[in-house]
Amino acid sequence: MKFAVVVFPGSNCDVDMYHAIADELGEEVEYVWHDEDDLDRFDAILLPGGFSYGDYLRSGAIARFSKVMAAVKQAADAGKPVLGVCNGFQILLEAGLLPGAMRRNQGLKFICRPVQLTVENHETMFTSAYEKGEVITIPIAHGEGNYYCDEQTLERLVKNRQIVFRYHGENPNGSLADIAGIVNERGNVLGMMPHPERAVDALLGSADGLKLFRSIVNYWRETHVVTA
Amino acid sequence: MYKVKVYVTLRESVLDPQGIAVKGALHSLSYTEVKDVRIGKFMELVIEESDRDINELVREMCEKLLANPVIEDYRYEIEEAVAR
Numbered sequence A: 001m002k003f004a005v006v007v008f009p010g011s012n013c014d015v016d017m018y019h020a021i022a023d024e025l026g027e028e029v030e031y032v033w034h035d036e037d038d039l040d041r042f043d044a045i046l047l048p049g050g051f052s053y054g055d056y057l058r059s060g061a062i063a064r065f066s067k068v069m070a071a072v073k074q075a076a077d078a079g080k081p082v083l084g085v086c087n088g089f090q091i092l093l094e095a096g097l098l099p100g101a102m103r104r105n106q107g108l109k110f111i112c113r114p115v116q117l118t119v120e121n122h123e124t125m126f127t128s129a130y131e132k133g134e135v136i137t138i139p140i141a142h143g144e145g146n147y148y149c150d151e152q153t154l155e156r157l158v159k160n161r162q163i164v165f166r167y168h169g170e171n172p173n174g175s176l177a178d179i180a181g182i183v184n185e186r187g188n189v190l191g192m193m194p195h196p197e198r199a200v201d202a203l204l205g206s207a208d209g210l211k212l213f214r215s216i217v218n219y220w221r222e223t224h225v226v227t228a
Numbered sequence B: 001m002y003k004v005k006v007y008v009t010l011r012e013s014v015l016d017p018q019g020i021a022v023k024g025a026l027h028s029l030s031y032t033e034v035k036d037v038r039i040g041k042f043m044e045l046v047i048e049e050s051d052r053d054i055n056e057l058v059r060e061m062c063e064k065l066l067a068n069p070v071i072e073d074y075r076y077e078i079e080e081a082v083a084r
Helices: A014-025 A068-079 A088-094 A151-157 A212-223 B017-028 B055-064
Strands: A002-007 A028-033 A043-047 A081-085 A101-103 A112-118 A137-140 A146-148 A163-168 A177-184 A191-193 B002-010 B040-047 B072-080
Touching: A002 A014, A014 A028, A014 A212, A043 A068, A043 A112, A068 A081, A081 A101, A088 A101, A088 A191, A137 A146, A137 A151, A163 A191, B002 B055, B055 B072
Parallel strands: A002 A028, A002 A043, A043 A081, A081 A191
Antiparallel strands: A101 A146, A112 A137, A112 A163, A163 A177, A177 A191, B002 B040, B002 B072
């Protein structure tokens, strides 16, 4: 299985993402610069965290118009797994691949610490390796993770089980309905504020993020590897 | 040449955490008359005349990029500026 890590000017979690896939997961991975327009050779697309284009105007607002985003949309339309973490989530929102928008954290501060999440839906291609309702520890690092959408959208998210992760216990940023991560209706585009790529080894404090990447690989094997 | 002033603010229905913090600060300075603070962005664009209608052009830019219609409202003023 081959992963793409898309790199925008200002991305800063791309190396962690690459490390998680290459060294912890043991799958193929390649960096893709934001001006590439072809992602056909990849099976899954990862949009890493950071501060693309300096977060100017709004987080993700400028990155969404970069050339590679048309190819990301194509991959999403083709049903390939697309994961956006932190700034990657913000870009997916701005691009309209996921519904809603981000506001400044309720407490106005940039927060960087591990938080607990509940796996709300363990039946997605990103979460099948988790137990139902599992509580996991994954770090967050953001100033704008206060998720917002209108009431009708929230109803839809709940009804379709699109809320994949919620903050467990304390909500660090004030996000609507404690939302930490959502998928699109089809279930192949996941955006989340917490950083699973920073939780792939007990040495780093938690290995709970690894199951997310394993789920993607399992999904891909089930759908692509034909047993003889 | 047009000089266009664009104002972007969070929608009324969207809680503005910065505005609330600033209101709190004003209250602590004893400006208790202040009932609401909304923080937004102010942008100044200089636009050359073209075949396109200036209103249409500015609205398009606001909706595509300058504001995020999910959480933000925008308004603008157009001034006809003299070329420097």
